Amino acid sequence: MHREGIMPNMYTFSAILRACGKIRTLEQVHALILECGLESDVFVRSALIDMYAKNGDLESGLRVFNEMETGDRVVWNSIIGAIAQNGDVVKVFKFFARMKRAGFFPNEATLTSVLRACTGLVSLELGQQVHALSFKTGRDLIVNNALLDLYSKCGSLEEASLAFDKMVERDVISWSTMLLGMAQNGHGKGALNLFERMKETGIKPNYITMVGVLFACSHAGLVNDGWNYFKSMEKIYGVKPGKEHYGCMVDLLGRAGCLEEAANFIREMKCEPDAVIWRTLLGACRVHQNVELAIHAAKRVIELEPEHEGNYILLSNIYATSSRWDNVVEVRREMSERGVRKEPGCSWIDVEREIHVFVLGDTSHPRMEAIVKELNRLMGRIKDIGYVPDTNFVLHDLEDEQKEEALRYHSEKMAMAFGLISIPKGRPVRIMKNLRICGDCHIFAKFVTKIENRSIVIRDPMHFHHFKDGECSCGDYW
Template identity: 60%
Template sequence: MDVLQSSGLPRDHIAYADLIQLCIKRNAAAEGRRIHRHLSAAGGGGSPASLFLCNLLLGMYTKLGLSSEARQLFEEMRDRNVISFTTMIAAADGEFLALSLLVRMIRANVRPNMYTYSSVLQFCSDLRLLKTVHCPAVKAGLESDVFVRSSLVDGYFKCGDGDSGRAVFAEMPTTDMVVWNSLIGGLAQAGDAAASLALFGEMRRAGFGPSTATLTSLLRACTSVAMLETGRQVHGQAAKSSSDLILHNALLDMYCKCGELAEAETIFNTMVSRDVISWSTMIAGLAQNGRCRDALVVFEEMQLTGFKPNHITLVGVLFACSHARLVQQGRELFLTMEKTFGIRPAREHHGCMVDLLGRAGQLKEAMKFIMEMDCEPDTIIWKSLLAACRVHRDAGMAAAVAREILRLDPDDKGAYILLSNAYAGSNQWGDAEEVRRAMKERRVTKEPGCSWIEVGKKTHFFIAGDKSHPQSEVIERELERLIRRIGGEGYVPETAFVLQDVEREQKEELLKYHSEKLAIAFGLMNSIEGKPVRVMKNLRICGDCHTFAKMVSKAVGQRIIVRDPVRFHHFVGGECSCGDYW
């Protein structure tokens, strides 16, 4: 006899509902299936009560991750209501299924509610489809619902239409914090830190206190442009909040990406609980700030404490190996990661290996590795090798690699620029000029080197040779003073880093006004005692500017931090955290 009958349980829907909820709570899939079988055997047809239980079973299957069984039950149901459809839409495995269920629901004359539309909107990754769903939600009078508005704001930002996201927010007074958080989060993800912080101020003035979600979004905004001081203010608000793990991970990430490892380590070491994201963030942060061997020590600690690394963790570890010149250790990790950790190397791990080999000058090995990869190499992997060809001045291989990139993407301006620089670095001026002509024909423009620095809550931008800054004359005088000072200590401009066929005097003049030098000079003019000069740069720092920053840090006794697109350089006392290997 069935266990439910033998236990003497009454055959009423409340008892069954309680049992189904208990199965969900205890993750008891086998027992949940037995209840389903018992109900099927008991019959009951399409009564409202049986529809109620079928919906509970649908919810159970979806919450336990049993999607195929949920779908089978859904198809077998004689009656379906808004809860049935909404449950299946929320558990859909993609945009197509979610939208097809919505269409089917409307054709069955079942009216979607706010939960239905908010669930569908979360799947919309295409702007056209998002607007298609937006229209019937408005017609249904649900545009003021907090769930729908929040999902619309999220959706428009996710689809790259921030203006529409702002418009949805501005259509009516916002009286729910969820919608505020959606817009603040959307602005932060779009990289508009100033707007997200300004909106936070509006939210506070409207009488809303900061939630964990708000603070997490603000920290991401600060991370995006290394707004350290603002991030510290958010940290102050977070200290009054809970010990939420997601919030602490966001704080950890912010300090790592702002180059403040001391504060990052303090947070990491005092966290009440950690997850794989905490460990991965700390490993990547140490590696990106030049403490690659410390990153590997943390990786060992992670394993000793019983945490299993994920694929992102291993990207960070391979990055550390690459930037610490640990070729063999990185190679061994890559070859054993599937056996040891159950993680099959993905494209990102292959890219790290190409960078590892190329950075070490093993260009032929890197090329061989690419040719033997399990997956098709993309332009990012090829450009990693092309950059290594430029650094190690192998113009011949650079040309072959550039051809592969342009085969995949004929308009990839990075390939043209790196190839041109590789030819120039090898004094093959004719070939460099030919590449520049091809760039001109295709209207490919080179991104200018740009550096920026935050002083007095204002961000100051510098471009090489640009004199548009209001204090440009004073900055140039300070820069010349610094060059004279370190010149007396042995600094000689490294003209090999000028990729133009001009006389040495002109090369020295061009080097003098590189954007990072201008930013460093300006930063030193406005520095506060005990605080480092922090400079951001959109391109890789050149060798001459690297030498300049090292020698200036020693001459003036000031810590200088330069962040490029890949890593941080911490210049202290004439040394750099990268160990001159970048």
């Protein structure tokens, strides 16, 4: 086109920008746009912002947005979507507010981006506000699906079910999101009932649907049903098994205690098992106390992810629970030699639209005195009804009293105590955690819900844990 002397226009650049897979190419096209004087075109600016964000350069996208006054909702939606994609929820809401002050009312595209940002941070209260706003703007199928995803990932299955039941139109994404949400939140049999309803509508299950179905079988302990779905999914539904489906089967067999069968299943997989699959087997070995197979699985995980500190901690934890302290020291030495550092445990909780973060051992929170007082009160009460700190989850060879003190200030315990003193009774305490929940904190949460008559929801990278009346939705398997 250039060689023939034809000048590119806004349509040319809108298309070309979508093809820019590298930041250097994107910058060259951006320079050409400036040369042609098309930088003020709404669709060109929108595409520039989108592509800078997709290439990991949000700052350049912000510069494009700020270079001139924005007179179109398309560009506002692009910058809000770009920031949401980057995971900065606070900045998403700042730009959302700026957009409304500038006189642009949000539409479905705006709401979808804001809802996805709320989902990423697991901010239920902010998501509920956006949901309320959607009654004014109207909701299309994409917004409704984003709402389902938000409520499911925030552990609020009641609101997800209500939103799903009110949907006039549903596609395979709607059904799959709701099904997977039910399975992840411990409602395996309900998810399978939903799958039967989905089939009655004539909607064909897809890859994600079948992940949800197998995950539901795992949570419901339905080994035979899981095998039947797995073996027939390609033949009946045309879905070829992928790593996520294999991982669900390993989880299903592991939960049922069929550890050797799970190990053999991994060896016979048609694709190469990844670290997630080996880590799933490792979790099952920990629960069912198969130390030797656990060590084998942990070593395979470390081979696949040598720079991931969590893998070393898992192996160290296994050795520590068996009091094999020499092996613990060996693992720590290997971490040091490789320059791998342990990520500190971190939990966060949304109270009155403000995110409060707690880090293991950090006592800098402005309400720390009240938090410690609440922790001491809770500890005293639950010890009276049988709680004994599980010091196996302290990885250092310390005296018992020191181990108990180390457990007291785990991030999820501090978040629980803060939630209990800050959130009105009758409302659940919802906590997010960056690492797998500690076994002692899991026991602690069960006892707390028993004495306080409160529900606590903790979402870690692996599972949802709904604690109520001294029980957990995971059935003590995670």
